[in-house]
Amino acid sequence: MRNLLLFIEKYNRIILFIILESVAVYLISNSYQYHNTQLIKGVRKLTLTWEGVITDVKNYLRIKNINNELQAENAILWNLIEKYGLTTDSVLAQVNDTFPGAQFEIIPAYVVNNSVNKIKNYFTIDRGKKNGVDVNMAVIGYRSVAGITVASSDNYSIVMPVINTDFRLSSRIKSNEYFGSLNWDGRDCRYAVLYDIPQHVPINEGDTVVTTGYSAIFPAGIMVGTISDFKKSGSDFYTIRVHLATDFRKLTYVKVIKNRRQQEQLNLEKKFQ
Amino acid sequence: MINQLLRYTIIYTVLLLLQIFLFNNIQFSGYVNPYVYILFVLLLPFNISDWLLLIISFLAGFLMDISTGTPGMHAGATVAAGFVRPYILRAISPRDGYLPDKELSMAEYGFNWFFFYALLVVAVHHLVLFYLEIFSFEGFFRTFLKVIFSTVFTVIFIIFAEYFRKGR
Numbered sequence: 304m305r306n307l308l309l310f311i312e313k314y315n316r317i318i319l320f321i322i323l324e325s326v327a328v329y330l331i332s333n334s335y336q337y338h339n340t341q342l343i344k345g346v347r348k349l350t351l352t353w354e355g356v357i358t359d360v361k362n363y364l365r366i367k368n369i370n371n372e373l374q375a376e377n378a379i380l381w382n383l384i385e386k387y388g389l390t391t392d393s394v395l396a397q398v399n400d401t402f403p404g405a406q407f408e409i410i411p412a413y414v415v416n417n418s419v420n421k422i423k424n425y426f427t428i429d430r431g432k433k434n435g436v437d438v439n440m441a442v443i444g445y446r447s448v449a450g451i452t453v454a455s456s457d458n459y460s461i462v463m464p465v466i467n468t469d470f471r472l473s474s475r476i477k478s479n480e481y482f483g484s485l486n487w488d489g490r491d492c493r494y495a496v497l498y499d500i501p502q503h504v505p506i507n508e509g510d511t512v513v514t515t516g517y518s519a520i521f522p523a524g525i526m527v528g529t530i531s532d533f534k535k536s537g538s539d540f541y542t543i544r545v546h547l548a549t550d551f552r553k554l555t556y557v558k559v560i561k562n563r564r565q566q567e568q569l570n571l572e573k574k575f576q
Numbered sequence: 577m578i579n580q581l582l583r584y585t586i587i588y589t590v591l592l593l594l595q596i597f598l599f600n601n602i603q604f605s606g607y608v609n610p611y612v613y614i615l616f617v618l619l620l621p622f623n624i625s626d627w628l629l630l631i632i633s634f635l636a637g638f639l640m641d642i643s644t645g646t647p648g649m650h651a652g653a654t655v656a657a658g659f660v661r662p663y664i665l666r667a668i669s670p671r672d673g674y675l676p677d678k679e680l681s682m683a684e685y686g687f688n689w690f691f692f693y694a695l696l697v698v699a700v701h702h703l704v705l706f707y708l709e710i711f712s713f714e715g716f717f718r719t720f721l722k723v724i725f726s727t728v729f730t731v732i733f734i735i736f737a738e739y740f741r742k743g744r
Contacts (some may be wrong), residue, residue, distance in 0.1 A: 316626040316659070323634045323655040330641070330648030331708060341711045 362555065369556055372445050407522055410434055410559040412442075415459070419492040419551050424467050426450070428557060431458045439520055441560040447526040447548035448472065448514060449557050460559075465527075466492045466551050473518055474527045477511040479504055485512070485527060485545065492551050494531065497543040502535055512545050519568045522560060580621070588616050588636060596643055599733070607722050610730040611650075613640060614701045615737060617657050618694055623676040626662060633658025646709075653705035657697050664696045682738040694734050695727070702727045 311318060332339045412434075416427040430436045432455050442449045442462045450464035463470055468489045474497065475482035483499035497512060510530045516523030526548045533543040595613040602610060617633050624632075637654030641647050665674070670689050674680075682690035702723045710719050 316630065316662075319627050319630050320655060320659045323630055324652055326634075327637075327648040327652030327655060327708070330651065331711070332648075334647040338711045 365553075365555060372556070376445065406562060406564050408435070408561040408563060410436055410561060412436070412460075412557050412559055414554050414557060417551070417554055419466060422468050422489045424464055424492075424551070425453070426462050426464055426554065428460050428462055428559070429458065430559060431455045431460050433457050435561060436460045436559050437561075439565070440562070441521040441525075442557050443525060443560060444549040444554055444557050447528070448521065449549050449551075449554065451520060452559065462557075464551055465495055465547060465549070472521070472527070473515045474512050475515050476500065476504075476506060476530070477513050479506070482515050482517075483543075493547060495528070495545050495547055497530075497545050498540060500541045500543060502539055502541055504541075506530060506533060506541065506543070508532060519562060519565045522562070584616070584620070587619060588613075588639075591616050592639065592643060595640065600644065607725040608729050609722070609726050610733055611702065611705065611726070612730055612733045612737065614654065614657060614698055614730065615694075615734050617654055617661065617701075618697055618734070619680060622665070622674050622678070622680055629658045629661065630655060649705060649708045652708050653701045656704040657701040660700045661697055664693065668692050668696070681741070682735070683741070690738065691731070691735065694731050698730050698734070699723070699727045702730065
């Protein structure tokens with residue numbers, strides 16, 4: 304305290320100078336739209352630079368985890384290749400000419416901006432039209448549903464994640480094949496709610512929930528999460544809380560899934576609506 | 577003390593009126609806007625304490641702002657001038673030093689000393705004022721030219737004012 308007083312006494316004119324200048328700048332920025340904008344622009348430039356540095360450092364610190372995830376995923380893919388008896392060469396050849404028979408194409412992407420604390424959350428990925436990403440494509444995180452692309456520019460795309468109250472996903476309980484509609488209630492970013500499962504269906508805590516593939520966006524059978532608890536809600540249906548398999552607070556690396564036959568399916572369906 | 581207060585109030589009022597009704601109407605090719613009222617900060621007593629100098633400078637600029645409808649700009653500039661004034665006084669102190677009861681005027685310390693004193697303080701004031709007005713470093717040299725031209729004219733007017741005061 305004494306040191307503080309000594310400090311103030313020693314530098315009192317500089318402190319007073321700074322205070323008075325701040326008052327002047329405050330007055331200016333309050334009375335002129337132009338000055339205000341200039342000030343905000345300057346501050347924003349500063350915070351953007353700083354945020355960029357923080358993101359870089361965070362990503363660097365998480366490299367080990369990401370690496371582990373990728374390794375595990377690689378292992379699964381290699382197992383699949385062995386299972387179907389494909390050799391390395393044939394896989395590479397398929398990737399090179401993206402063989403015409405495949406329904407789904409996978410485009411890897413990094414999350415460059417993310418939010419989890421709003422009601423309408425969105426995140427941004429660093430792949431866009433140039434990389435073949437367009438609107439209404441499925442986005443999955445580490446083997447589980449993340450969201451759907453809602454807008455894309457040349458190099459970036461905006462994704463509406465499961466944790467956006469506008470998000471709807473047709474999903475089914477894996478053990479008994481009944482399907483319902485998954486939706487986020489805007490509360491906890493770890494949980495979503497599954498509706499429309501009739502009450503006569505036997506369900507258990509811990510049951511797996513996967514996608515149905517009815518929307519022509521997500522392939523069928525992709526992990527959504529596990530049932531954490533459920534209650535009977537008045538009518539004939541359950542309200543089921545689903546613990547999401549994707550941790551949106553740690554989302555870094557995602558894959559965009561492009562359904563090559565989406566248009567064909569939708570066109571055909573349109574004829575009967 | 578009361579005498580002093582009255583004296584400086586009159587000086588400030590005269591300068592304020594001159595500034596508003598005469599010098600603010602000078603718009604010479606857009607580069608010359610003399611702000612002669614800064615003479616008030618130059619004339620404040622030598623033995624005034626630093627914090628009082630800053631506060632009086634601020635108030636002087638603030639009253640100017642109110643009169644011309646430019647909140648904050650003149651205040652920021654006069655505070656900067658009040659802040660550098662002690663340093664400038666130290667840097668250009670005359671051979672015999674300053675006498676506390678002498679006024680910091682041309683009549684007391686001579687033309688050469690007063691010229692440099694006025695030039696430096698006015699330059700700081702105008703520099704801050706014009707950059708606060710434009711509030712960016714775009715067109716840096718255009719603003720800088722404006723600072724230089726306006727400083728020259730302000731100093732000329734201030735010297736005239738000092739001659740006038742001396743003659744009286």
